[in-house]
Amino acid sequence: MSLMKKTFAKADPSKPRLTTSAMIASIAGPDQKTEAAPFGHALARLAAERADIVGLSADLSKYTDLHVFAAAHPDRFYQMGMAEQLLMGAAAGFAREGFVPFATTYAVFASRRAYDFICMAIAEENLPAKIICALPGLTTGYGPSHQATEDLAIFRGMPNLAIVDPCDALDIREAVPQIAAHPGPVYMRLLRGQVPLVLDEYDYRFQFGKAALLRDGADVLFISSGLMTMRTLEAAKALAGDRIDAAVLHVPTIKPLDEAAILAAAGKPGRLVIVAENHSIVGGLGEAIAGLLMRSGVFPSFRQIALPDQFLDAGALPTLHDRYGISSGAVVARTRDWLGRSAP
Structure with a gap:
């Protein structure tokens, strides 16, 4: 069974042993600012203002932070x-x-089990149902049975369905009322529990359907979504020590894509464009942007950082993020290599 699969690379005796449990779905660093259950609290606040908000869960309210809403509004859960x-x-x-x-x-x-019901019962009728899903991409150590590495590829082709991939607690709490105001269905990838808070340092506000340039730079442009925006921001700071000037364009709405912002940023000459995503290299943000650039006649030097097209191992998240190239250290190393810069 994939749930029990635990395939580990041979330990490097020169490195400290990681003690993180294989099953803890946390992406926060040990000294990182976090916010508890931002989705649950944001939805509970919104429901206090709007009597039409209801919450439903398939036996996972505690693990999608909906239990916060349920405690505040038990008659609507x-x-x-x-x-x-x-x-x-x-x-x-x-x-x-x-x-x-x-x-x-x-x-x-x-994405795998309820696709047809979402398609026929919700999207085809363009109903304002909001589908909020935890454990997107590689945010759990449980292995292929729980790692949604292909959810964007599955849902991007569904008509009427908007897709949101927030970076942090600020993104999530500000997205909730805007998702509720959207007239059609929305699929949002959810970071749950103790969620990192990083975007408050960049004068950022979530805007549905809009990308945001968090920092500019002359050498590299990272275009990222979800937790990979946190990673690219960390990488940009590290690369600055190598005199590599990196820009970060955060794309929290995967569909509809903010084409104007992406084309404006990617069309700036002389920069390597790297799309970074917590998703399979097949069918996600990277391929969406590559298609946009080609259709628009914009041809920068282009690379992707994404999960491989394979079923992933079980294990501790720090180990898996390093192994599959989505840790900040891995982003730094690959960027240096693509630019032809050796590590200092």
Whole structure:
């Protein structure tokens, strides 16, 4: 069973042993600022202002932070049990009756198990159901049964469905009311629990459908979404020590894509463009941007940092992020290599 799969690379005796549990889904560093359950608290606050907000979960309210909403608004919380297809059908029913349902589960279960129900019951009718899913990409050590490394590829082709991939706690809490205000269905990748807080240092505000240039730079342009924006910001600071000037364009809305902002940034001459995402190299943000650039006649030097097109191992997240190239150190190393710069 993939849940039990634990394949580890041979330990390097020169490096300190990682003690992180293989099953802890945390991406926060030991000294990093965090915020507890930003989605649950944001939704509870919004529901205090809007009587049409309801919350539903498929036996995972504690693990999608919806338990915060359930405690604040128990009369508007619905536990659907371990039945994701029923969850999406119920969300569609609530939306048809004038409610704005927030349905939560794991990203693998929504994308793989409930796809047709989302497509036919929600997206085809363009209903305002909001599908909020934890454990996107490589944010769990449980292995292929729980790692949603292909969810963006699965959902990008679904008509009417908007897709949001927030970076941190600020992104999540500001996205919630804007997602609720969006007239159609939305799929949001959720970082849960103790979520890092990083974007408050960049005078950033979430805007649905808009990208944001967090820092500019003359040598490299990182275009990133989700937790990889945190990684590219860390990498940009490290690269500055090598006199490599890196820009970071954060793209929290994968669909609709902010084409104007991407083309303006990628069209600036003389920069290597690197798209970084917590998703398979197939079918995600990188391929969406590559297609946009080619269709628009913009041809920068282009690279991708993404997860490989394979089922990933189980293990501790720091180990896996290094192994699969999405840690900040791995981003720095690959950027140096692509620029032909050796490590100092």
